[in-house]
Amino acid sequence: MSRYDPATIEARWQKAWAEAGLFTAKRDPSKPKYYVLEMFPYPSGRLHIGHVRNYAMGDVIARYKIATGHAVLHPMGFDAFGMPAENAAMASGGHPKDWTYANIDTMVEQFKPLGLSLDWSRMFATCDPEYYGQQQALFLDMLEAGLIDRRPAVVNWDPVDMTVLANEQVIDGKGWRSGAEVEKRELTQWFFKITDMAEELLEALDGLDDWPAKVRLMQENWIGRSRGLEMTFPMTAPHAGIDGITVYTTRPDTLAGASFIGLSPGHPLTKALAEENADLAAFVDECKKMDTTEAALEKAEKKGFDTGLTVDNPLGGTLPIWVANFVLMDYGTGAIFACPAHDQRDLDFARKYNLPVIDTFFAESDDTPVETDAFVPPKTEKVRWVNQPAGLTEGTGEEAVEATIDWAEAQGIGQGKVQFRLRDWGLSRQRYWGCPIPIVHCEDCGVVPEKKDNLPIELPYDNGNEPIDFSIPGNPLDRHPTWRDVPCPACGKMAKRETDTMDTFVDSSWYYTRFTAPRADTPTDLDEVGYWMNVDQYIGGIEHAILHLLYSRFFARAMIKTGHLPESAAEPFDALFTQGMVTHAAFSIAGPHFDKEGQPTYSRTRYLYPEEVEKRSDGMYEKGTETRVVTHPPMKMSKSKNNVVDPLAIISQYGADTARWFVLSDSPPERDVEWTASGAEAANKHLARVWNLCDRIAAMDPDGNGQGDEDLLREMHKTIRDVTMGVESFGFNAAIARLYAFTGVLSKSKASHKVQREAVMTLAQLMAPMTPHLAEDVWHHQGGEGLCAAAPWPIADEAMLVEATVTLPIQINGKRRDEISVPKDMPKDEVEKLVLANEAVMRALDGGQPKKLIVVPGRIVNVVV
């Protein structure tokens, strides 16, 4: 009797798969192709248990598709540019490139023992010049195709560190390192013109039947198509050459309730007025100190500044013009009319600054005037209106909107307009560790694209003979003369290279096409990309529901326009599955904190590792100190929260199969799962049980008689059906529960050797996508032919699934009271007779007749008394 020894068998079978070349993607005209892809990881340093969950899911699909006769492409790479590498270099003096590639090496080594069915020959990292050089070629093609333009945009500016900050690096309006008040600064930046495709990106969502509805809905809302009115209010007295304020509103039905005009702090009139009014300039400066995030803007206290100017209201009188901190320059026209009666934010503002509140309609049942709660006119419900410009007295909000647009168009003061919430995608980043933008700025020729022959424009590793000093804030490319100063590609005169790099979302927006021909000397090889695209199944975290997936959808379209993808790849991901995150308890101490020299550093919360925390009778403390620790509810595992769980510990203790089985069994894959250590032990026990079962069956008398062959076979075929369905529908946890149950039945079975052998080999095959090594070993021990991983997937025999009798629960008034067993095809009236003769039913009826008798054939009976 041998023992289940994962370390030995896992190494053996990984070697066998590699030698068989089982996972090297090969085009095969005799098979349908299948491309399964998990979102590639950022090389943060180590794999965590969330990665294992993600890749185990993809591996189940990939192995299942191999077993069902597909030519499978299942690649892996690294999303390798990004801020953490620069932060690491800043903190510890290394180089982002060294840090990143060292992490990749570590993570590849951590990947290998998991036994994933990956084609490593196609591996690349987005920071490989071979990859980002092709990305630069794509950029040039897209620029030429008119998909990119350049204009000013606002960034977070740290005035002490003299650098641009990411939103994440702005904590309560202050720079994360310097602690200085962050300012806004306008820089000229590159944009992908994604808004040009807003309409088609929206419409195509309808065709994505195999995407989660929630993701389609989130994207729909994000794109945010609305029809509204763009209209101009003439200035009562023109000022600084501006004679009217153009506003956009999605609720023109509330025009009659307009009580003031709100200008964005970035509006041209605001800027002109601020030059002559120091108080206004101060107000605008204050607005500039707010976080740039939408969440912060929306939640910030609403503040305004009365300009003293007015516009003429086409409905009579004038409206005051205010500068308001909540009016966005990026959406609409940067100016609004405010209707306090019917918009809560406007109402709060009006109450604060004593502006009028004017009702435009009364709901049928409620004529009370607006006091503290704004009443938003319902779009689809009829209400009575007053003062509607077009004279409407009754109708829905939608009808009033259209009537007002018609009226404004007839008056010649405005027109109906479709507006999108979606903004263009700013791709410029003032950072070193990203893909250089292949542009040269020439005094004579202006903005000049690099020649394709000069690609890739590689990042300089060092500064001449000096290492680059990453501890100096700001972009080292800016202060790198030999890299920065180059001849103009057009005229040859000395010029300056663009020192901004690309947003890392660009890198991840087309990598899935590159896997089809990772070494091609063009961005894609049309033959290969035509064969393998689309991605049949894409798997990744729900946190990417909007940005990454929307950008990728845009990029696929842009690549079609530039001839790098076939038309059929406009929607690159046929099916999407968004798995939940692995969460874990986190512990923190509120700031401020001090470095070794006692200087204050981060003002924000500091997170502790679980092993730095200890529990005492009166709460949680930092180990060995008197510092109290805040225990957070389970949250997303992330390096910054120090709550990452290392899967290698489990693998070295129990083996990869146990780790895989556990992360798949513990929770439904789309839901978040909280990491707890306890389940791993149980998973391991179960695998050992299967192993022992295999041993027991192998030792049976091959010619002996048994009992219950038929019953075991029936159970086996039901299990095949249920597990197959589970795997296809991402019900991995349910499939595993079914396998537990079948294992229980098999281990108690007294069936003949022949049937038990068939059952345990089928069990191995059904487990193989989750626990491939154990499955392979069981297969081998039972004398299976070839590799289990290459064996065809078992098929459930329909004839074995049919039951002769069914159990019908009997409900009385919707509550289960009894059950009867009847032949499967018993006619309804006979079932009714049996039910009426049932003891519990007769007791409930007490001699009377049922009010109603509902028989759902094969399912349930309900007697209403």
Place this chain on the structure above:
RNA sequence: GCCCAAGUGGCGGAAUGGUAGACGCAGCGGAUUCAAAAUCCGCCGGUGGUGACACCGUGCCGGUUCGAGUCCGGCCUUGGGUACCA
């Protein structure tokens, strides 16, 4: 703030509008053992009852239905996203 989800025993969770709690963990009881580990068997939502059984029970309030964890309306809590974290 806004958009999108989720909420079921002590815990993870199962359940095409049709027997709520499959399967697993923990716990309890038993077998085996000199003893333990390992393994195996049984019990396991709450209240009442010896029991048959009865009543209650899927975050909260209401609705639709013969029947609601599931559908609809309104809340609460937690999580994700919120455009320079990836």
